[in-house]
Amino acid sequence: MNLIRIGSKQAAGVVIGPVFAILAALVAGGIILLIIGFNPLKTYYELFSLGAGTYLGITESLKRMAPLLIMSAGLIIVFKAGVWNIGGNGQFLIGAVLAAGIAPLIMDKLPIFFYFVVLGLLGFIGGASWVCIPAILKAKYEINEIIVTMMMDFIAVNFTSYLVRYPLNAQPGLFPQTAVLPIEKRLPNISLTEVHIGLIVGLVMVVLVHYFIKRTALGYEFRFAGENKKAAIYAGINIKKVIVLAMLLSGGFAGLAGANDVLGIKGSFQAEWNPQYAFSAIPLVFLARFNGFAVIPLAYFFSFLSIGGEFMSRAANVPVFFVQVAEALMLIFFGVSEYLKKRSKLF
Amino acid sequence: TKAPAIPPHPGARPLKVAVVVPASSTDQGWNQMGVDGLRELKDKWHLTIEVAENQGYGDIKPVLRDLARKGFDLIIAHASGYQTVTPEVAVERDVRVAVVENPAAVRPGLVSNYEGEAQKGAYLAGVLAAKMTRTNVVGCVTSAEVPDWNRMTVGFMEGLHSINPKINFLYNVIGEASYEDAIGGKRNTEAQIAAGADVIFGMGDGASFGIMKACEENRAKDGGKVWFIDVIGDKTGIDRKQILLASVLWNFDVVYEMMLIDIYSDRFGDDYRQTLENGGIELAVYKEIPSVARAAMKQAEEGIKNGRIKVSNIADTREMRSYMRRLFK
Amino acid sequence: MTAGNESVVEMRGITKRFGEVVANDHIDFSLRRGDIHALLGENGAGKTTLMNILSGLYHPDRGEIFIQGRKAKLASPNDALALGVGMVYQHLTLVPTLSVLENILLGTNKKYYLMRKYAEQKLKEISRIYGLEVDLETKIWQLSAGEQERVEIIKLFYRGSDVLILDEPTSFLSPIEIKGFFKVLKNMVASGKSVVFITHKIEEALDISSRITVLSEGEKSGEIDLDGIDIKKEEKQLKNRIVNMMFKKAAFGEGKKKGPEKDSLDAVLTLEGVTATNDRGLETLKEVSFTVHRGEVFGIAGVDGYGQKELAEVIAGQRKVISGRITLNKEDITNMPVSLMNERGIYYITEDRITEGSVANFSLAENAIFRCYKKKPYVKSGIFLNNKAIRDNGNKLIRDYSIKAQDSNDLVKTLSGGNIQKLILARELSYNPSVLVANKPTHGLDVMTTRYIRDEIRARSRRGVSVLLISTDLDELKEVSDRIGVMYKGELIRVVPGKEATKEEIGRLMLGIMN
C-alpha cells in the first residue's frame, strides 16, 4: 500500500506538468492551422470529442496503449542500466513473427491459457534473441550498442519479410503473411469492454518494472551501473552481467509487445507491418523520467493522439499530416514543461 | 465503355462510401487512383465520400470501425495488405466492405473483392517494350514484391518473352516497402540503364518519380532515349523529356461502380474484375510508335481477349521468382 | 615577504545558499598583491564555494566583488580569467581524453589554429623555471592524480593569471614535491602575483602564507595576519588559535574505544613478485613482494604515479596481475573478482572519490551500501531492498563520522569534497574489514577528521586488522605505520620500520636514492 502511494505521488508530480504542455502544443498547433487556413477550434473539438469523447475513441486508445506500456517497461530497465537499446522496433517484429509463426501450430493442441502463455514467452524469447548480438558485442568488446541495435532493426525488417514471403507464407497468392488466427484464438477482451487483456499485461509489466528498478537489489545494481560504471566495478558489480541482462530484458519486452499485437490486434504477421512503437516509447520513457506510474498516463495520451488525431483529420478535413505535427509539438512541449518544472517548482 | 446509368431505385438515399489507402492520396499511383476512382463517381451517384489516407500497413481497424460508426454504406479497403483484416471488421460491425485480391473473403451482402487483370495490361506493355528496345535489354524496377506488382511483373515478362525469348530481362526490387523511395528508384534504374536497358517498366508509387527521373537523365547505350513504362496512373503532365512511353492504367471507377449498382440491387458481395474488356485495365500509349509495334500489340490484345493467349496470374513472390528464372535463363 | 597593502581582490558580504544550506554567510575576504593568503576551515565550511564564486563559477546570492579596485561582475569563469583570476579546482578539471598539451591550450589559445610549437616552447621554459616536469603528449586519463595536479598548476602559470586560487593543491603531492611547489609559489608572489591557498594542513598555511582566513559553518570565524609574527616561536599558540576558530561549533563524533594491543605476527597478506600494468599498458608494478601481518599497518610511501595505485588495485581485485601471486591466509587470491575479495574481508578505499568512490546522483544512503546491498538487513528475502535499514545505516554513518549533510537522502553531489571522503571512509570501515587497503584515506579531510581516522586505523590494527596504507603524507605514515615500504618507479625498493625511519631518509628513498 505504502509502495503504491509513493509511486503514484511521484507520478502525479510528473503528470501535472503535461497539462501545460498540452495547452501550449495546442496553441502552437492552432497557429499553424490558422496559417494554413483551418479552424483550430473545430479541429480540436473533433480531436477531443472523437478521441476521448466516444466509446470507440477511448477503447481504441486503450488498446493502442498495450504495446507502448510493454515496450516502455523494457526501456525503463535498459536505460536505467545506462545501455542504449534503440532497436525496439526490430525486437518487436521478431517477437511478433515468432508468435505469429508458431501460434497456428499449437493453437489446437494447448489449452487456451497455456497457449497464450507459451506465445507470450515465445514473443519474449524472440525479442530477447534479437538483442543477443548487440548485447554480447557491447559486453565483450564495448561495441556501441546504439548502432548495432539500429542496424539490427533494418535486418529484422528484411528478415521478417523473408520469413513471411517464404517459409511462413500461409497462403501464397495473398498478401504475404502468416496464417490468420481465428478470432477465438486471439486475446479475449476484459469483461464488459472491447479492450483485450493485453492492456492489463502492459499495466502489470510497467508497474512491476517500476518496483523492480526501485526496490530490488538487482534493480539497484542496474541503476548503479547506469549511473557510474567505474564505481560499480569498484563496488564489485559484474557490469557485463548487468549489460547483457538489461538488454535481454528490454528486447524481451519489445518482443512480448509484438506477440501482444499479433494476438490482440492483427491476428497474423504481415509483410511491411512495422508500427515503430519504439519511437513513441523511447521519448515517453524519458518524459516519464523512468517512472513506471508516470508512463501510464503518458502512454494513454500518446495513444489518444494517434487514434483521435486520425479520426479528427477526417472529421475536420485537415490533412492527416497535421497529426504528426501535433505529436511533435506535444513531445517538444512536454520537454519544455519539464524545464519549467525544474525552474519554477510550479508544479 | 463506361458502366450503365444509375438503375432506377426510387426512395434510395445517396450512398456514403469511404476509401482507405495506405499512403498519400496524391502519389499519382495506386493510392491516388484508388481515391480518384471514387471521386469520379461522386457527382453521378450523389455520393458522400470520405478518404482515409496514409494509413500505412499497421492497425487499420480503428479507422474501419470509425467509418462503420459513422454509418458508411461501403468501405473500400484499398490495399492488398488490408485484405484479411477488413472482412473481420465487416462481420464485427456489419458493414459492407470491399477488399483487394482476396476472392476467398467474399461474403454475399457484406464483403466484395475486386482485382485488376493487370497482368494482361502488363503483357501488352511487355510486347511494346520488346518491340521498342534497341539494345535487347529491358528492365523492371519495383518498390516491393506484393501481389499486384508480382502479377504485373509476370505479365510483362510473358509479353516480352512472346516477342523475343532471347531478350535480356533485368529485375530490381528497391527495398522492403520502399514505395516512396524515389532516390532508391533512381539508383536502381540507373544501374539497369548502365547494364544496357533502354526500356524500363517501373512500379512504385512515389518511387516511380525516381525511376522516371533516371530515364530522363540517362542515355541508353546507343545514345538514344530510355523509355519509361509506368503503371496505374498517368504522368504525362510531368513528362517534359518525352520519355514516358506508356502506362498500364488501372481505372478503379469501373469496379467501384459495379459495387454501387449491386448495392442498389441488393446483390453486393461479389468478385469484381477490372479487365481489358471493361476498361478497368488499359495500356495507354502516349507516344508515336512504329506500326510493327502497334500491330504486335493489337494482335496480342485480340489474342488475350479471345483466349488464344493465356497470361499467367501469379501473385506469390516465390512462384514469380522461380517462373522468372525459368523464363529467362 | 613582499606583501604590499594594495588589495587585488575584495569580496564583501558574500552569501551563497544551496537550498537550505547556507554555504557562505556574509563573508568578507580580501587578498593583497603579493600575498599568499591561506583559507582554512573544517570540511564543508564553505571554502570551495567562496572561491568558486571568486572564479566566476558560482554566482553569489548577495555580496560584491572588487578586482583590482574595480567592481567585477563575474558571469562565468571566462570573466574571471579575463580579469586575471585563475583557479585550480578541488576536483580537477582536466579533459581526460585530451593530451596534456591540449589541456593546457584549452581556453588559453588565442589564435584560431592551435599554436602547438609556441606552447611547447613556453612550457619548456616554465618547466625549467619551476621545475615541474610532465610529458606533453600523454593523455590526461593516463596520469595519476598528482601528475594531473601538476598539469593544472602548469596551466595556471602558462596562462599567467595574476591571482591564483588553489583549492587543496597539496593533497596529492609528496613532501618533496610540496617543497618545490612552495618555492615556486614564493617565486611567483615575488614577481607580483597573488595566491589564495586552500589547505587543511595548518603547518603548510603557517609555512607559506602571510595571512590566514578561517571559515566555519559558512561564516568567517577569524583572520590572522602573519606579517611580523615570529612563527617559529608562536607556532603552538597560533595552531591552537586556528583550530579553535575552525571548530568553534563543530564537534566530532566520539572516537572508537581502543582495542587490546596486537598479539601475534601471523602473515595475513603476502605478495610474491607481483607485476601489473597501468591504464596505459605500461608495467608500473614490478616484481613487488612483501607480507603484511595480523594487526600490522604497512605504509607505502612514494611519489604519486609510481605504482601505488596499481598496487592497491591488484590487492583489492580491481586490477589484473600479470605475474606473481597474492595470498591471503595461505589462500591464493590472485586475480579474484572484487566480490570474492570482499567476502574474504579485503576492503579498499580508493583515492578517487568522485568517479570511483561514489555515485553523484545517488543519495548518501544508497552510496553507503555499495558492497553490502545484497546482505541482510539491507535486503529482504534476497530480493527486495529494505529502505528503512538503508536509510538508518546512512544516518548512522552521518552521525558517527560527522558528515555534513541534512540527512541520508541528500544526493552525494551536494556534499563538499571532504565530506564525500568521510562517507567513503565511513562506508568501507563499516564493513569491518580484516584487511584494509587505504589509498590516501585522509586527503582532503580537516585536521579533526584526519586525527580521528588515523586513530581509528590504529585502533583497528590493534584489534587485529591488517592495513595497507598508501599516503604521500610522511607524517601520517610515520605516525600510523608499523613498517613503511618505499616505492620507486614500480618497485618496492626498501622497507623501513615506521617509528625509527626519519622523514629525510624516506624522502631520499622516494627519489630513488638508496643510501
Place this chain on the structure above:
Amino acid sequence: MNSIFSEPFFTVLFGGTLTASTPIILAAIGEDFVESGGILNLGLEGMMLLGAFTAFIAALITENVYIGLLSGMAAGVVLGLLFGYLVIYLKINQIVAGLGIGLFAIGITSLLFRILFGAEFPVIPDITDKTAIPLLSKIPYASSIFNQHLITYISWILLPIAWWVLYKTSFGLNVRAVGENPAAADVHGVNVYRTRYLTLLFEGVLAGLGGAFLSICDLSFFVFHMTQGRGFIAIAVVMLAKWNPAGIFYGAFLFGICHSLTYGLQILGLDVPREFILMLPYVAVIALLCILARNTRFPAAFCNPYERE
C-alpha cells in the same frame, strides 16, 4: 548476360555510390561536430528533410540552384538552432527533442506540400548538371567518380577541412573538450553553450545542404519523407568513424557501396531471396564494427545537458 559486366555498368554503380553517399557525408560531418561536443541530434533526419523541402520550394520559384541550396541550408540552420535552444538552453532531454524535431519536420513538410500543391506534382525545370572534371573524368572505370554534382566534390573537400578544424584549431579543441568534460572547459574559459550552438549551426548548414542535394540536385522534385532514414544512417556513420571526420568517408562509402551492391547483385542475377541482399549494408556495418570499433568510448558528456551549479 555477359554484356552486363561492362565498364559502364561498374562505373555507374560506383558513381551512384558516390552520389548516394554525398548527403550522408554532409550530414555526418555536421553530426560529428555535434556529437563531439556532447550532443546527440536524432533530429538530423528532420533537418535534412526540411532542407530538402525548403530548397525545393525556393528552387521551384526562382529556378536557381544556388538560391535553392542556400535556402536549404538556412532551413537546416533554423531547425538546428531551435534544437539547440531546446537542448542547450531549456535542457530538454536530447532524445525527446531530437525525435520531436524529426517528427515535426516530417509532418510539417508533408502538410505544407499538400496545402501548397494538393494533387499536383511540381517538378523543377533542370537547373543542375553534373560537373565533369577534365581529364580525370576520361579515365575508364573512374569516369563516373569525376563526373558528379558540384556538391559531391564539395563534400569531399569538406572532409579534410573538418578533420583539420576538429583537431587543429581552437574551435575544434573547444568542441572536443565540451563533449568530454564541459565543466572543465567552462572553468578554463570556454563558453560551453556558444560552442555547442556553433556545432549545431554548422550541422544545420551541412544537413540542410545534404537535404537540398537530394531534392534539387539528385532529383528535381520533393516526395513525402524523401530522406528515408538517411539522417539515421549518418548518425551510424559518425559512430562507425569513431567521431573522426577522416573515418566518415569510409563509413558513408561503405554504406553507399553496399547499397549499390544491393541493386548491382540483383542485376547480376544473384540467386538468393532479395531480402538477404537488402540486409547487406547493415550486416556489413556490424561486421566492420566488430573489426574496427571495439572499445569505442563515447564523448563522456554525450547526451548530458550542461548546468553549472
